[in-house]
Amino acid sequence: MGKLDRASLHFAVSTFAAGMLALYLAMCIDLRNPYWSMMTAYIVSHPLAGAVRSKAVYRLLGTLLGASAAVVLVPNLVNTPALLILALAFWVGGCLAVSVLDRSPRSYILLLAGYTAAIIGFPAVNNPGGIFDVAVLRAQEIGLGILCGTLVHSLWFPQPVGKVIYVRLESWLKEADRWALDLLQGGDPATLEKDRVRLAAAATEIHGLATHLPFDTSRLRETTAVVHVLHDRLLLLLPILASFSDRLQGAGEQSTLAPVFGRVSHWIESGADLETGRVLVQELSGALAQEKQHQPLAWEALTRISLLTRLQDLVRNLGEGHALLAQLRQPELTLDTQLAQAVAHAEARPLHRDLGLALLSGTAAVLSIVVTCAVWVGAGWVEGSASAVIVAILCCLFAAMDDPVPAIRVFGLSLVISMPLAGLYQFGIFPAINSFPMLVLCLIPLMLPLLYLMMKPKWAMLALVVLLNFSNSLAIQEHFSGDFAFFINTNLSVFFGVYVAIFVNRSLRSLSTAASARRLLLHSWGNLARMAQGRVVEPAAAFTSRMVDRLGLLAPRLAALSDPELTGDSVLKELRVGMDLLVLQELRSKAAPHVAEVVEDLLAALAEYYRQLAADAGASRAAEGAEHLLATLDRALVRVSTEPEGTDAAVAALVGLRRNLFPQANPGLMSSVECPA
Amino acid sequence: MSGEFDVFGVYLTSQLVTSMLALVATFGLNRVLARVGFYRHVWHPALFECALFVVLWGLLLSLTHL
Numbered sequence: 142m143g144k145l146d147r148a149s150l151h152f153a154v155s156t157f158a159a160g161m162l163a164l165y166l167a168m169c170i171d172l173r174n175p176y177w178s179m180m181t182a183y184i185v186s187h188p189l190a191g192a193v194r195s196k197a198v199y200r201l202l203g204t205l206l207g208a209s210a211a212v213v214l215v216p217n218l219v220n221t222p223a224l225l226i227l228a229l230a231f232w233v234g235g236c237l238a239v240s241v242l243d244r245s246p247r248s249y250i251l252l253l254a255g256y257t258a259a260i261i262g263f264p265a266v267n268n269p270g271g272i273f274d275v276a277v278l279r280a281q282e283i284g285l286g287i288l289c290g291t292l293v294h295s296l297w298f299p300q301p302v303g304k305v306i307y308v309r310l311e312s313w314l315k316e317a318d319r320w321a322l323d324l325l326q327g328g329d330p331a332t333l334e335k336d337r338v339r340l341a342a343a344a345t346e347i348h349g350l351a352t353h354l355p356f357d358t359s360r361l362r363e364t365t366a367v368v369h370v371l372h373d374r375l376l377l378l379l380p381i382l383a384s385f386s387d388r389l390q391g392a393g394e395q396s397t398l399a400p401v402f403g404r405v406s407h408w409i410e411s412g413a414d415l416e417t418g419r420v421l422v423q424e425l426s427g428a429l430a431q432e433k434q435h436q437p438l439a440w441e442a443l444t445r446i447s448l449l450t451r452l453q454d455l456v457r458n459l460g461e462g463h464a465l466l467a468q469l470r471q472p473e474l475t476l477d478t479q480l481a482q483a484v485a486h487a488e489a490r491p492l493h494r495d496l497g498l499a500l501l502s503g504t505a506a507v508l509s510i511v512v513t514c515a516v517w518v519g520a521g522w523v524e525g526s527a528s529a530v531i532v533a534i535l536c537c538l539f540a541a542m543d544d545p546v547p548a549i550r551v552f553g554l555s556l557v558i559s560m561p562l563a564g565l566y567q568f569g570i571f572p573a574i575n576s577f578p579m580l581v582l583c584l585i586p587l588m589l590p591l592l593y594l595m596m597k598p599k600w601a602m603l604a605l606v607v608l609l610n611f612s613n614s615l616a617i618q619e620h621f622s623g624d625f626a627f628f629i630n631t632n633l634s635v636f637f638g639v640y641v642a643i644f645v646n647r648s649l650r651s652l653s654t655a656a657s658a659r660r661l662l663l664h665s666w667g668n669l670a671r672m673a674q675g676r677v678v679e680p681a682a683a684f685t686s687r688m689v690d691r692l693g694l695l696a697p698r699l700a701a702l703s704d705p706e707l708t709g710d711s712v713l714k715e716l717r718v719g720m721d722l723l724v725l726q727e728l729r730s731k732a733a734p735h736v737a738e739v740v741e742d743l744l745a746a747l748a749e750y751y752r753q754l755a756a757d758a759g760a761s762r763a764a765e766g767a768e769h770l771l772a773t774l775d776r777a778l779v780r781v782s783t784e785p786e787g788t789d790a791a792v793a794a795l796v797g798l799r800r801n802l803f804p805q806a807n808p809g810l811m812s813s814v815e816c817p818a
Numbered sequence: 819m820s821g822e823f824d825v826f827g828v829y830l831t832s833q834l835v836t837s838m839l840a841l842v843a844t845f846g847l848n849r850v851l852a853r854v855g856f857y858r859h860v861w862h863p864a865l866f867e868c869a870l871f872v873v874l875w876g877l878l879l880s881l882t883h884l
Contacts, residue, residue, distance in 0.1 A: 190864065295864035 181286025191302030203253025238503030418460030528638030563614030
């Protein structure tokens with residue numbers, strides 16, 4: 142705990158320093174709103190240097206784009222207010238929709254482009270001639286803030302992302318080792334249940350960190366490709382471990398496998414060396430051949446084949462994972478040729494996308510802006526522009542949440558806190574001081590604690606918005622100090638904006654946690670149906686990346702929810718089904734015609750099954766389609782398992798499907814299919 | 819070090835233009851250095867980059883001063 146606090150303190154001090162540097166420089170070169178620079182320096186700050194630098198680049202680009210949009214739109218359309226409002230509203234909404242769809246840190250560009258255009262464009266409507274100067278000034282203020290934030294966080298004891306990623310990857314792999322060992326040596330299943338979901342969430346977190354890696358201050362940034370490949374291995378390990386654990390429960394008599402398990406667990410305990418791992422995979426192939434001697438194969442023998450195949454996958458991926466981690470620790474080492482090739486062809490992995498949600502967020506932004514602008518222009522309320530600006534900012538900032546309304550309420554609450562504070566500083570304290578050092582001293586007691594709280598998850602949100610609103614109020618008041626009517630009008634207008642944002646978002650955009658979790662499941666089912674149909678063919682790692690991302694998104698939602706029907710297991714199960722589907726698709730294209738035929742039937746039945754699930758939102762799982770599916774599955778299993786060779790992976794996949802989709806189904810049923818009618 | 823550049827009718831201060839040029843040069847040089855593996859031997863890469871930028875900017879100013 143003590144150590145954690147020191148990290149927070151370090152963050153608070155360096156961020157404060159960055160803010161003050163920005164404020165000082167902005168005052169030196171006579172920018173109009175120096176507090177905007179300070180505010181920006183606070184916004185870009187992040188405990189990890191790489192994250193600050195990537196955010197800074199994206200933010201700067203976004204600001205320039207947004208400023209340009211405002212400069213182009215406002216003077217050209219200012220004579221037709223309705224058109225101008227619509228144009229700005231659609232600009233904000235469009236940018237927001239695309240950035241919600243993207244979900245990577247890169248999405249920051251469009252997010253910023255959206256609301257910067259609103260920040261510059263709406264107030265300029267009253268004075269369109271000056272928009273170019275305003276846009277340049279605003280870009281300078283923001284640019285200065287970004288620069289100061291980046292400089293301080295990169296130079297003053299930077300916390301490199303690389304180090305954090307390395308530690309995370311190492312502990313992840315260690316936990317995967319632990320899980321594998323527990324399974325091989327017969328650990329307690331109840332504790333394993335929780336590990337799964339946690340590992341998935343951690344995998345998503347590693348992905349998020351890795352996107353900042355190219356901007357890092359550590360030498361790990363040169364190894365971005367290695368991190369990506371290692372991340373792929375981790376993603377594949379999740380379903381492999383889960384399937385392996387499932388097959389263990391269904392394999393029946395396992396005494397023949399004990400020596401094999403012993404060797405694998407010894408291998409893991411001794412550090413999972415890649416070379417030895419390859420030898421182990423060969424040995425496992427021998428064990429597989431032994432299992433297949435007794436034809437025809439009973440269900441339990443089939444399960445054991447599946448088990449051994451998964452064990453091979455496990456050994457391969459664990460071995461490669463450890464080799465890659467060693468490479469990260471010592472970049473001087475030469476990598477295994479096969480792995481080096483994978484590293485050379487590494488690419489970023491896709492994330493889960495939700496087009497509907499993105500469009501909804503964009504629509505909510507457009508509607509809120511149009512409503513506020515209608516009031517502003519319709520009533521001839523000059524200060525009403527502030528409400529349009531605040532609505533744009535609110536819709537953008539909180540768009541990533543299931544339900545943005547509580548966050549917007551916190552924002553409204555923070556306004557109530559920060560306005561009197563800003564008033565106190567502006568009218569009570571600032572008139573009494575006349576030097577910059579005094580100003581810094583006066584700001585310390587307020588800002589340091591707030592910055593410190595930004596590192597505490599429970600308070601982070603409130604602290605950040607209080608800080609932002611405080612800076613923002615200072616900026617407004619300094620510019621028009623003394624005009625009390627203006628002060629009241631602007632603040633009223635901001636509150637009006639918050640109210641509209643709450644109203645529109647609540648009626649249009651809010652999703653309950655349960656609805657959002659269900660939505661994620663529906664997307665997984667739709668994905669599987671399309672895959673089974675063969676309309677989408679994607680590499681295993683890409684599919685896994687998207688599914689694990691869903692799993693990672695689902696994990697915190699499920700923790701907040703205690704619906705017995707929804708468990709993290711459901712997505713993990715679909716993930717395993719998806720991996721099996723990929724194997725079957727390969728089999729369909731390669732196998733002999735009489736095998737390909739049954740596989741074709743099976744894929745069609747699976748596609749139908751998942752289409753129904755996606756359509757009915759999971760309501761009628763026990764439809765007669767399921768019975769048909771089970772029969773088709775068993776037929777395929779019998780047909781494929783009697784093939785002489787080259788079908789281990791396919792048998793493993795079919796057994797996996799049966800275990801995942803029909804865990805309760807009687808394995809004896811298979812015998813009835815065996816004698817074809 | 820004073821004066822302005824005329825870029826398509828928009829006047830930009832010379833500091834802005836030269837610092838941007840230096841920044842681009844720094845990014846380019848950085849990429850080369852990282853590719854060569856130079857940063858493995860640097861204690862504080864970010865500080866090195868920053869210093870590199872200052873050196874290049876200074877160089878550019880003294881060259882264009884003439």
